[in-house]
Each structure stands twice: as structure tokens, then as C-alpha cells.
Amino acid sequence: APNYEYIIVSEPRPGVGQITLNRPKALNALCTPLITELNSALRQFQSSPTVSAILLTGSERAFAAGADIKEMAPLTFAEAYTNSFIESWSDLTTALKKPLIAAVSGHALGGGCELALMADVLYCTAKANFGQPEIKLGTIPGAGGSQRLTRAVGKAKAMELILTGKSFSGEEAEKWGVAARTFESYDELIEAALKTAETIAGYSKVAVQAAKEVVNKSQDLPLRDGVEYERRVFHALFGSQDQKVGMKAFAEKKKAEWTHS
Ligand code: CAA
Numbered sequence: 200a201p202n203y204e205y206i207i208v209s210e211p212r213p214g215v216g217q218i219t220l221n222r223p224k225a226l227n228a229l230c231t232p233l234i235t236e237l238n239s240a241l242r243q244f245q246s247s248p249t250v251s252a253i254l255l256t257g258s259e260r261a262f263a264a265g266a267d268i269k270e271m272a273p274l275t276f277a278e279a280y281t282n283s284f285i286e287s288w289s290d291l292t293t294a295l296k297k298p299l300i301a302a303v304s305g306h307a308l309g310g311g312c313e314l315a316l317m318a319d320v321l322y323c324t325a326k327a328n329f330g331q332p333e334i335k336l337g338t339i340p341g342a343g344g345s346q347r348l349t350r351a352v353g354k355a356k357a358m359e360l361i362l363t364g365k366s367f368s369g370e371e372a373e374k375w376g377v378a379a380r381t382f383e384s385y386d387e388l389i390e391a392a393l394k395t396a397e398t399i400a401g402y403s404k405v406a407v408q409a410a411k412e413v414v415n416k417s418q419d420l421p422l423r424d425g426v427e428y429e430r431r432v433f434h435a436l437f438g439s440q441d442q443k444v445g446m447k448a449f450a451e452k453k454k455a456e457w458t459h460s
Contacts, residue, residue, distance in 0.1 A: 201239065245294060254302060265309025265312075300320040331345075334363070339361070403441035406441060
């Protein structure tokens with residue numbers, strides 16, 4: 200396995216890959232080398248036959264405190280533009296077909312909030328500290344925050360949050376539909392996220408990938424097109440072995456033995 204400087208990679212449970220952001224001195228600020236490592240680890244898990252679901256987390260104190268402000272401070276327009284700064288962060292949403300669960304404790308600010316919003320399932324502690332404070336730095340969210348947060352909480356709240364830079368708690372994140380569940384402690388958070396990852400990893404890989412794909416389509420397509428897209432994929436799954444395996448097992452009151460084909 201490659202030797203990473205800013206992340207820790209493990210396989211803590213059957214079928215589960217874990218990436219822990221590990222740049223404690225900067226509260227996991229997302230410098231370019233960290234993102235490069237993250238993308239590399241995600242690509243490795245994507246192609247690994249032993250990993251079916253991925254957990255992304257930080258420390259108890261910080262999921263990630265944003266893009267690296269010290270790295271960004273001297274950037275010119277031309278450098279940012281010609282290098283398409285931040286674009287590679289989205290590799291996570293385009294290259295990764297396996298489900299990604301983010302477990303957020305502590306700060307998830309700016310790019311940290313945006314990274315969490317890219318996950319398929321977001322769990323957090325009740326006290327987690329989310330926000331898009333870029334306005335305070337004389338800039339705006341640059342990793343999809345204005346789009347994903349707005350889709351998640353609606354324009355009224357997103358506009359207020361992004362224009363004021365005010366943060367919101369994990370409890371609010373759940374209430375507003377950003378987070379699926381909240382937990383009182385960091386340990387409970389990690390345990391629940393691992394359990395969920397393990398549950399997902401216990402299903403047919405074919406069905407899981409299709410389920411993620413169609414839910415994500417709902418964010419891009421008008422309703423009628425999305426429903427049609429879903430039906431096409433649903434029909435396609437009748438061509439999979441695991442649809443037969445799953446339904447036969449139900450009828451016979453047995454546990455399905457997935458073939459992942
Ligand atoms: N970039 C670089 N370094 C950061 C950082 C960041 N985003 N966030 C924290 N750090 C560093 C601090 O500079 C500090 O380093 P030193 O010890 O060398 O001074 C260290 O991490 C610890 O931070 P604090 O001493 O500030 O810790 P705190 O507990 O007092 O405060 C905090 C925590 C409220 C998260 C505060 O660090 C903070 O406000 N951080 C910046 C948050 C932010 O503005 N994020 C948005 C960045 S812009 C962005 O992300 C653009 C985009 O959309 C892609």
C-alpha cells in the first residue's frame with residue numbers, strides 16, 4: 200500500500216474501506232497534496248474487489264476546516280483558472296461508483312462542508328460545526344457548496360448561510376436534510392457509519408451501484424426524465440444474476456448468496 204502523508208487508509212470491516220483525513224496540525228485543511236492522496240485512495244478502493252462501501256472521516260475535532268487558506272492566499276486568477284483549481288475534488292463524485300459514507304465530527308467548514316456534501320450518506324455528531332465561511336475571506340464556495348447546499352436545504356437557508364458565513368450544527372444539518380442521522384459521541388458516530396457501510400457491503404454490488412446511480416440522477420434530471428431513467432435501470436437489473444438470487448431466496452425464506460453479477 201502507498202505511504203500516505205495526509206490520510207490513513209484501512210479496511211476495518213468485511214467489505215468496508217476507510218479513509219481518515221489526518222492532517223491534525225491544520226485541522227485537516229484540504230491542501231492539494233491531501234486531495235491528490237484522497238483521490239488516489241478512492242481510486243484504489245474503487246478498483247478493489249474486497250471493498251464495497253467506503254467510509255470517509257476526519258478526527259473528533261475536525262472533519263476538515265476547508266481548503267488550505269495559506270496555499271490559496273497567493274494564487275492568481277490565471278493560476279487558478281489554467282490549473283482548474285479545485286476541479287479535481289470532484290473526481291470523488293465522478294470516478295467513485297461505490298457508496299461513500301461521510302462521518303463528520305467537529306469542523307466541516309468551507310471545502311470541508313463541501314466534501315461532506317459530496318458523500319452519498321452523511322452522518323455527523325449533534326455538535327458538528329458545518330458552514331460556508333468563504334465570504335469572510337473575501338471569496339465564495341468553490342467546491343460545489345452553493346449548488347449542493349442549496350439543493351439540500353433550499354434557497355432561503357442556503358442564501359442566508361453563504362451570505363453571512365454563519366455556521367450550523369449537526370443537529371440542524373439533520374433537521375434540514377443535510378445529514379441522514381446524528382449521534383451524541385464520536386465513537387457512536389464511527390460505529391454507526393461502519394455498521395451502515397457493512398450493511399451496504401452485504402448487498403449485491405450490481406444493485407448497490409445501480410441504486411447510487413439512480414438516486415444521484417435525481418439531482419440532475421427533471422422528474423419525468425429521472426423516473427424514466429430509473430425505470431430503464433430497474434428493467435436492466437432483470438438481466439442480472441442477483442435479481443434472480445435475491446427474489447428466489449425471498450420465496451424460499453433463505454439468505455441470499457449474492458454472486459455480484
Ligand atoms: N487552511 C489552512 N490552515 C488552517 C485552516 C484552513 N482552512 N483551518 C485551520 N487551519 C490551521 C490554523 O491556521 C492553525 O494553524 P497554526 O497552528 O499554524 O496557526 C491550526 O489549523 C489550528 O487552527 P486554529 O488555531 O484556528 O483552531 P481553533 O480551534 O481556534 O479554530 C476554526 C478552528 C474555527 C476551524 C478556525 O481554524 C477557522 O476558522 N479555520 C478556517 C475555516 C475556513 O474559513 N474555511 C474555509 C476555507 S476557504 C474554502 O474552503 C474554499 C472552498 O470553497 C474550496
